[in-house]
Amino acid sequence: MTQQNVKFLENSEDTEFNKKMKDIFEYFHQRPELSYEEYDTTKELAKLLREGDIDILDLPMKTGLVAEIKGKKGGPTIAIRTDIDALPITEETNLTYKSKNKGKMHACGHDFHMTTILGAAYLLKRDQKKLKGNVRILFQPAEESSHGAEEVIKTSALDGVQAIFGLHCNSDWDVGTLGINVGPVTAAVDRFEVEVTGKGTHAAHPELGTDPIVAASNIITALQTIVSRNMHPLNPAIVSVTHMESGHTWNVIPEKAYFEGTVRTLNEKDRELIPEKIKMISENIAEAYGAKANFNWYEGPPATNNDKDWTEVAISVAKKDGYQVKIISPKMGGEDFAYYQKTLSGTFVNIGVGKGESLHSPKFKIDELALEKSTKYFKNLAEQALIVLNSKRD
Ligand SMILES: [Zn+2]
Ligand SMILES: [Zn+2]
Known part of the structure; x- marks a missing residue:
């Protein structure tokens, strides 16, 4: 050179x-x-x-x-x-x-x-x-x-x-x-999706269908107990639902509800436990409402x-x-x-x-x-x- x-x-x-x-x-x-x-x-x-x-x-x-x-x-x-x-x-x-x-x-x-x-x-x-x-x-x-x-x-x-x-x-x-x-100086960044399937019907006849929006709403609320009731209080972790979609108009109960979000953890134990809990809460709450939940987990970088x-x-x-x-x-x-x-x-x-x-x-x-x-x-x-x-x- x-x-x-x-x-x-x-x-x-x-x-x-x-x-x-x-x-x-x-x-x-x-x-x-x-x-x-x-x-x-x-x-x-x-x-x-x-x-x-x-x-x-x-x-x-x-x-x-x-x-x-x-x-x-x-x-x-x-x-x-x-x-x-x-x-x-x-x-x-x-x-x-x-x-x-x-x-x-x-x-x-x-x-x-x-x-x-x-x-x-x-x-x-x-x-x-x-x-x-x-x-x-x-x-x-x-x-x-x-x-x-x-x-x-x-x-x-x-x-x-x-x-x-x-x-x-x-x-x-x-x-x-x-x-x-x-x-750790940064967290593990993972993503999850839940799809709740019910049975669509006329909004005037809820008794003929299974409302996935009610089931999904209850699941989302219950997910907030994962960190507060399962993690060590001094162990930071996050479960956030950041996107949800369902239905397309005001007088039809839709067939499906979808939501996704992210989980942030600093150690592998929490990182394994949280998706298990999301799956369990989603499936069981959906079942209690007569619907079905399908859970997907996408791993990002670890901490x-x-x-x-x-x-x-x-x-x-x-x-x-x-x-x-x-x-x-x-x-x-x-x-x-x-x-x-x-x-x-x-x-x-x-x-x-x-x-x-x-x-x-x-x-x-x-x-x-x-x-x-x-x-x-x-x-x-x-x-x-x-x-x-x-x-x-x-
Ligand atoms: Zn950046
Ligand atoms: Zn950067």
Whole structure:
């Protein structure tokens, strides 16, 4: 590669590198793509990785990609992961680099994540000779669909990986704040559907039919006792019915009623118990009304599960890098990084990007000043993780 291409890698302290990162961030922010449609984003990432002379693995992925920086021969391998997708939201900021893709927006900061991890990759590449092992860099598609991580796991992207690290931005905090905790920091996100079948009839003759609306209404009310009467009071869990449909006019009792919703839990025991209870309540109440309930359960990502030792490593690197570290409580939102943590130990950190509008808001913004610190942090964290793994071998 030409000297001109790597010039910005020569000295990370210089403003040229930070300017390059800012430009990359703004480029991605202007060109958001939805889950599974991240074709241009992937193309640009590949171009930028090639500019940094970073190897891209040959994997069967339609969007997203995996790169690798090889260090010490025979050394351990770790992975760092960023998501790359955006949301179907029309941007309402006044940024000069506002989204150019109509109705799409990086409103969850995945442009910030991508730039951070790409920047860290550049810095790791620059100091490749000192690297005590290999760093696999996952540019994962479709996080917002909750299933992008599974696409990556299906490939051989994680072969030989011993630990994994990921990030999310946080707009409740100033730049320079990093939040983390051991155990779950996000919840398992599952979906359920119930269809109640009765017998349709004239509204003037309810005695001739079986009203599915009355049965479904009673089921929905009873579902609210699952958490309050079955969960440990100090164990957060949510059962929410968020959508219901039945009937089409005022003088006909319909045949069916449908509703769906979501369940959020932080541990596997609750996650197993809740769908059993929903099924039992739905079927038995429906039966009591002479109707029939059909229950379906769709699993999303489990709760994240931050490893104690890796969380301590992430905290010590953060403190060294001058971050103010916050020990956070879990949130009931989801994060598909959790799929990696089913088999790999690792930790997931939250990074302050300036106080402002919440994630997924059309006015969500990132303070670009956060980039410089987060880029260096992920470089330092990757290096330190490899040092730790090497010391465990000795
Ligand atoms: Zn999001
Ligand atoms: Zn996100």
